[in-house]
Amino acid sequence: xxxxxxxxxxGVTAVINASAAGVIETARAxxxxxxxxxxxxxxxxxxxTEDLIDTSKEPARAIAxxxxxxxxxxxxxRYKLKSLEQSRAQYERLxxxxxxxxxxxxxxxxxxxxxxxxxxxxxxxxxxxxxxxxVHVPKTxxxxxxxxxxxxxFGSVAKYVAVSMREAAFDxxxxxxxxxxxxxxxxxxxxxxxxxxxxxMAEDAATPIxxxxxxxxxxxxxxxFLAAVDERTKRFGYCCVxxxxxxxxxxxxxMAEAGTRDAFGHAQLGGVGPLIASLVKDKLGYKYHWAVxxxxxxxxxxxxxxxxxxxxYAVGKAAVEYALAGKNAVMAAITRVSDRPYRxxxxxxxxxxxxxxxxxxxxxFIAKDGYGITGKARAYLAPLIRGEDPPPxxxxxxxxxxxxxxxxRKKLAPFEA
Amino acid sequence: xxxxxxxxxxGVTAVINASAAGVIETARAxxxxxxxxxxxxxxxxxxxTEDLIDTSKEPARAIAxxxxxxxxxxxxxRYKLKSLEQSRAQYERLxxxxxxxxxxxxxxxxxxxxxxxxxxxxxxxxxxxxxxxxVHVPKTxxxxxxxxxxxxxFGSVAKYVAVSMREAAFDxxxxxxxxxxxxxxxxxxxxxxxxxxxxxMAEDAATPIxxxxxxxxxxxxxxxFLAAVDERTKRFGYCCVxxxxxxxxxxxxxMAEAGTRDAFGHAQLGGVGPLIASLVKDKLGYKYHWAVxxxxxxxxxxxxxxxxxxxxYAVGKAAVEYALAGKNAVMAAITRVSDRPYRxxxxxxxxxxxxxxxxxxxxxFIAKDGYGITGKARAYLAPLIRGEDPPPxxxxxxxxxxxxxxxxRKKLAPFEA
Numbered sequence: 001x002x003x004x005x006x007x008x009x010x011g012v013t014a015v016i017n018a019s020a021a022g023v024i025e026t027a028r029a030x031x032x033x034x035x036x037x038x039x040x041x042x043x044x045x046x047x048x049t050e051d052l053i054d055t056s057k058e059p060a061r062a063i064a065x066x067x068x069x070x071x072x073x074x075x076x077x078r079y080k081l082k083s084l085e086q087s088r089a090q091y092e093r094l095x096x097x098x099x100x101x102x103x104x105x106x107x108x109x110x111x112x113x114x115x116x117x118x119x120x121x122x123x124x125x126x127x128x129x130x131x132x133x134x135v136h137v138p139k140t141x142x143x144x145x146x147x148x149x150x151x152x153x154f155g156s157v158a159k160y161v162a163v164s165m166r167e168a169a170f171d172x173x174x175x176x177x178x179x180x181x182x183x184x185x186x187x188x189x190x191x192x193x194x195x196x197x198x199x200x201m202a203e204d205a206a207t208p209i210x211x212x213x214x215x216x217x218x219x220x221x222x223x224x225f226l227a228a229v230d231e232r233t234k235r236f237g238y239c240c241v242x243x244x245x246x247x248x249x250x251x252x253x254x255m256a257e258a259g260t261r262d263a264f265g266h267a268q269l270g271g272v273g274p275l276i277a278s279l280v281k282d283k284l285g286y287k288y289h290w291a292v293x294x295x296x297x298x299x300x301x302x303x304x305x306x307x308x309x310x311x312x313y314a315v316g317k318a319a320v321e322y323a324l325a326g327k328n329a330v331m332a333a334i335t336r337v338s339d340r341p342y343r344x345x346x347x348x349x350x351x352x353x354x355x356x357x358x359x360x361x362x363x364x365f366i367a368k369d370g371y372g373i374t375g376k377a378r379a380y381l382a383p384l385i386r387g388e389d390p391p392p393x394x395x396x397x398x399x400x401x402x403x404x405x406x407x408x409r410k411k412l413a414p415f416e417a
Numbered sequence: 418x419x420x421x422x423x424x425x426x427x428g429v430t431a432v433i434n435a436s437a438a439g440v441i442e443t444a445r446a447x448x449x450x451x452x453x454x455x456x457x458x459x460x461x462x463x464x465x466t467e468d469l470i471d472t473s474k475e476p477a478r479a480i481a482x483x484x485x486x487x488x489x490x491x492x493x494x495r496y497k498l499k500s501l502e503q504s505r506a507q508y509e510r511l512x513x514x515x516x517x518x519x520x521x522x523x524x525x526x527x528x529x530x531x532x533x534x535x536x537x538x539x540x541x542x543x544x545x546x547x548x549x550x551x552v553h554v555p556k557t558x559x560x561x562x563x564x565x566x567x568x569x570x571f572g573s574v575a576k577y578v579a580v581s582m583r584e585a586a587f588d589x590x591x592x593x594x595x596x597x598x599x600x601x602x603x604x605x606x607x608x609x610x611x612x613x614x615x616x617x618m619a620e621d622a623a624t625p626i627x628x629x630x631x632x633x634x635x636x637x638x639x640x641x642f643l644a645a646v647d648e649r650t651k652r653f654g655y656c657c658v659x660x661x662x663x664x665x666x667x668x669x670x671x672m673a674e675a676g677t678r679d680a681f682g683h684a685q686l687g688g689v690g691p692l693i694a695s696l697v698k699d700k701l702g703y704k705y706h707w708a709v710x711x712x713x714x715x716x717x718x719x720x721x722x723x724x725x726x727x728x729x730y731a732v733g734k735a736a737v738e739y740a741l742a743g744k745n746a747v748m749a750a751i752t753r754v755s756d757r758p759y760r761x762x763x764x765x766x767x768x769x770x771x772x773x774x775x776x777x778x779x780x781x782f783i784a785k786d787g788y789g790i791t792g793k794a795r796a797y798l799a800p801l802i803r804g805e806d807p808p809p810x811x812x813x814x815x816x817x818x819x820x821x822x823x824x825x826r827k828k829l830a831p832f833e834a
Contacts, residue, residue, distance in 0.1 A: 008591070012591045012592065042594035042595065043594075043595075045594065045595065069587070070584050070587050071584075071587035071588040071590065071591040072592075075590075075591055075593075076591045076594075077592075077594055077595040077596070078592070078595045078596045079595055159813055159814075162813070162814060163719055163814060163815060164713045164716075164717070166815065166817070167488075167713065167717055167718060167719065167815070167817075168711075168712045168713055168716050170486070170487050170488035170716060170817060171429055171487065171488040171715065173492075174425070174429045174488040174489035174490075175429065175489075175493060175494075175495070176492075177459035177460075177492055177493075177494055178459065178460075178462065178494040178495045178496055179494070180712075183712060185713075202814075204812075206816075207817065207819070274688075274691075289711050289712055290709070290711060291710055291711035291712060291713050292707070292708055293708055293710060294706050294707060294708035295585045295588045295589065295600060295706055295708060296584065296710060296713075298588065299581075299584035299587060299588040300581070300584055302584065302720055303719055303720065305813060307813075382812060382813070385812075385813035385814070386812055386813040387813060388813075390805075390807070393805055395621075395802075396579070396618075396722060396724075396799070396802035396803040396805075397576075397579060397583060397618070397621075397802070398580060398583065398584070399623075400583070400587060400624065402624070
């Protein structure tokens, strides 16, 4: 009976462990067909260095707790395997480790890079005649994976930024008469404006908020931006700005980078959020506040989207089922069946269609003036932030699990990853 | 039958509207003895400019919704009345407005400054022979009011920063092998380190986290700080830093100010959070991330402390009861009866003992090395963050109320506030 290998890759999310729970619980439900699930300690590095975690040592309760524990329970890593030619030794080492530990199933939980790695691992296995089923489990707060309706992890960040901006807007509105008039919140999403778009969900017909969104897809135009902020501030008394960390100027240069060095080449502090805020102060004279939630937004399991949690678990579960059905080099993708009510199912997408493709925010999701979202964007985003699934709290704090992460005894000689 | 005046002052909180609900609902319950509750639009400025809001126009349901709506529903302001001599015209104007609208009860919801104003208003009323009962309703996330066990608004910020740091710590721990090793979160509390101390609640015996806290009470010592971060990072693989916006150097100068100007006097961006993070990078070479939650922390009604919500409501309710009992120039203070179980009651504290007194973090709340909290601090903080009281969510977002805020017809000539 073959064992499975599972690893987490890249930036973690509030719900990637729900996918882990989906993988492990489903594998346990098929005990007759899958042996143990080994997890890579710190992602794929754990496989390369034969640093495997024996998840069978964790009680069922701990695995169930993963469903509501943020971040990567086995550790993640930023480590990109290159082409088969460039990283041949690494790919061969992976197969060597899999062979040594009777691993027949490879579940890789990550974004674009890991989809690519997953595909390449399946190819090298075939080339070397090693029988392996490689299935990709999608994850990325950036929501930029192709084929899948959305990426597990995104819905919870989307909910976090929408909730946070709504709450901050109530605050600013209270203070605007004599104090802060403009509030700037920087959000993640360096290449695609999905998270920026989600800030737009802070407002709706019942709760209008004067918002200006700065998408990475829309070149920053200082004069137009300042005019937009000024107009809203004069009309409503205050204005809220959601800005992507990936905002670029007309030359395509990251604003955050432009702002991080002064004329003398000295590194300056702060990201694009404080930069935009200080621009508002300097040019319009409005008192401002700014926030950069950074990791808080992607770790905020306490306010995760229930839809996101359910889908994260579902892609993990489906990945195991696909592997058992012999599907190789596929990703467990979310397919939207309908918007209202939101219906979805999990389907197997060929990894060739996913690897190295970035799904950008469609142009018709961005309002004509470039500073807001359209009804189409709302229809897409609305179901993804819906529903709450709070973790258990004790003494006022969420109770997250830490696994024992018992190592598997090594069988091979060391390898320099 | 006399009317009441209620106003919100200074920085708003996640629960100040719960105090407003306590005032208005209790006044409504004594309809035979109190007429209408008028609210100041944008705080005390509303009284000075005779811009009053008739809260009797709001249905009971809207007032009940205030209990779970963050920020100041009637608007707040940063406007400090000075001494009776310096601001005589303003104080007299207040009485003139109260007289014009048959106001016999003055409820002022704020921090130190507003406690002082409340006291002075009661004094000028007496001097002018105007019958007025002035009661202060405490509010401040800074938790620096004297007499009261804690300040409504603080418990929810405390919970927010503890939850956020716990979640971020799980994230950093996952990434530390190949990426971010040090995470820095800047928190509010310019003068006293209460909120910084609350960051320490992120960790406990079941969830240890390598934390370094930078209190405004402890002069920043760069070498010692870097050694502390380095030691934790080497031992645990990562380190989390909670830093007060009010951190000062040995000369008593705010670090944030020191960091906001370069050698040429140019304003630089960012607060003390990014400053500390960049120090870690420059001197220790660790990859870092930083967050500045800013308004998000004090507006985060979605993760408010139930204890805080209950106490906020209770001080509003008690204020009205005190006024009806003829108690003048008092604050509705929270008195701790016991730690475990946490028992508390509301008592009337003379405003002379509250006004202009700052309650600093006791020295024995700070660990010997200056970078953590003691058991005594934990015993104090634990009950304040306890319990959840989430607002209702619809379509994935909290549903907060916006009042109609119908103005009261003016009776006086304009006044320049």
